């Protein structure tokens with residue numbers, strides 16, 4: 013024998029309140045939504061051609077909310093329900109009149125799931141519905157065929173209880189439409205207080221295309237502010253700025269109109285006037301068919317457009333069952349792309365028409381623009397033309413820098429840049445700092461917009477090829493010194509060379525190749541690792557027979573020249589070690605324990621030498 017499911021209504025309501033809706037405040041939204049849908053259905057009775065299909069009309073009619081007498085009443089002049097429909101629709105969970113024969117949501121309506129009314133049980137133990145159907149037919153007064161003056165459907169009262177029982181009885185009501193009455197359960201009266209109700213009605217229904225009042229006060233007005241007409245663009249902008257302050261609390265940097273016809277979407281994007289971290293999730297205010305879906309909807313725009321906050325109204329996007337988020341489907345995906353495209357166009361337009369504002373925008377939001385430039389050539393052009401990078405020739409745009417240095421280099425670390433910019437610049441090698449977020453990738457992508465762009469990553473050791481060599485005589489003379497200098501730093505694994513380069517003020521430069529850096533890291537790991545790993549790492553280190561780091565002594569520097577002519581080998585040792593330590597410090601190189609020890613020793617050695625120098629006889 014087949015049996016029907018039983019529903020534990022209290023369990024279902026509990027489920028809704030704990031897991032579906034974020035707050036019991038949604039009860040008013042659901043009642044309002046039913047009233048609006050009833051108006052839509054009534055209007056479609058009168059003019060069926062204006063309804064149905066994509067982009068159908070929503071609304072019409074009047075909805076009055078009253079809060080007096082310890083109860084909340086929502087009156088509508090909509091389609092109403094026949095007694096039969098009351099049983100079928102109000103008392104059957106999951107049944108909705110707003111889906112078509114195939115079970116798809118009908119686009120004229122806000123509701124679709126057939127559960128919304130249950131949210132009233134979040135705040136009341138009983139729901140009373142007095143309704144009279146506007147449909148033709150019926151025999152209200154026990155006779156007639158519905159066409160006569162006294163025909164039509166009889167009014168009915170349905171009282172549903174949270175315990176799961178309901179009753180239906182005849183009621184008095186002259187006009188078609190519905191009145192829903194709720195009496196707050198203990199603890200829920202605040203949610204039905206007059207001010208709260210007005211506030212909720214304004215929040216959810218402020219843009220609805222109906223005549224809505226709460227205790228006689230008009231709630232609905234002109235509709236979406238971005239659709240309102242203004243005498244001129246300046247006044248429109250002022251009105252939208254004021255709207256932005258009201259909903260988001262900031263004065264927008266700019267306002268972008270949004271329009272995505274296939275989603276029936278219109279709205280505005282407000283550009284934030286202050287920088288936000290790119291990780292900040294863009295939360296937008298979304299209306300569906302003019303009813304507020306939520307104030308903090310995420311994922312409406314691509315992530316990179318974190319510098320805008322939008323208010324939109326969409327006819328075709330679908331809500332999740334909680335009506336607090338957008339349903340992730342293909343339409344939402346293509347809408348997201350279209351909105352992203354719109355923001356991108358605005359930015360490109362700004363670059364072309366208003367350079368100073370563009371610069372101001374970039375000062376605030378350069379991280380977002382850089383993130384866009386990783387995937388988008390137009391954005392890359394904007395970055396190339398407008399954003400200043402650190403270079404060895406001072407701050408300038410990549411575009412300008414490329415014009416000055418046809419064969420330039422970049423480094424991927426800020427420290428590396430600081431270390432090498434002056435030296436590279438002095439050798440005529442243009443150097444860009446690619447050490448900040450996204451910069452190296454952006455530089456690497458430049459050929460996408462400029463096939464001639466040749467910016468190679470700098471291999472620090474290659475700088476020595478730009479340094480002048482000392483003349484053969486000097487070189488010969490320096491040999492014993494060089495041998496002593498090499499002995500002084502041999503244990504530290506570096507090779508000493510003498511070159512002649514600018515800036516002359518720099519006594520010595522420590523240069524590592526990337527391979528040497530890698531090997532140094534391996535060495536360090538090996539010192540810390542246990543036996544097994546140190547063998548493995550040792551094998552790896554052995555494989556990379558890379559060139560060693562170089563200590564390049566600058567023969568153009570007077571101090572270095574004096575050191576090179578010292579006769580005392582012990583003094584040469586401490587002096588070269590001191591140059592080594594100073595080159596490491598100056599270049600922000602990490603100091604290994606052995607480096608710190610040498611630095612320390614050379615400093616004390618020099619100090620010792622300084623205080624032991626015999627005082628000239630004349631002074632005695």
Ligand SMILES: Nc1ncnc2c1ncn2[C@@H]1O[C@H](COP(=O)(O)OP(=O)(O)OP(=O)(O)O)[C@@H](O)[C@H]1O
Nearest residue numbers: 046047050101108109123124125126127128129190
């Ligand atoms: N004010 C009203 N006037 C006429 N019919 C109503 C009214 N309120 C509810 N109904 C009927 O009751 C049905 C169930 O309402 P309910 O709010 O539970 O679900 P829904 O509006 O269809 O969908 P959703 O769960 O998305 O809100 C509706 O489909 C509608 O037919």
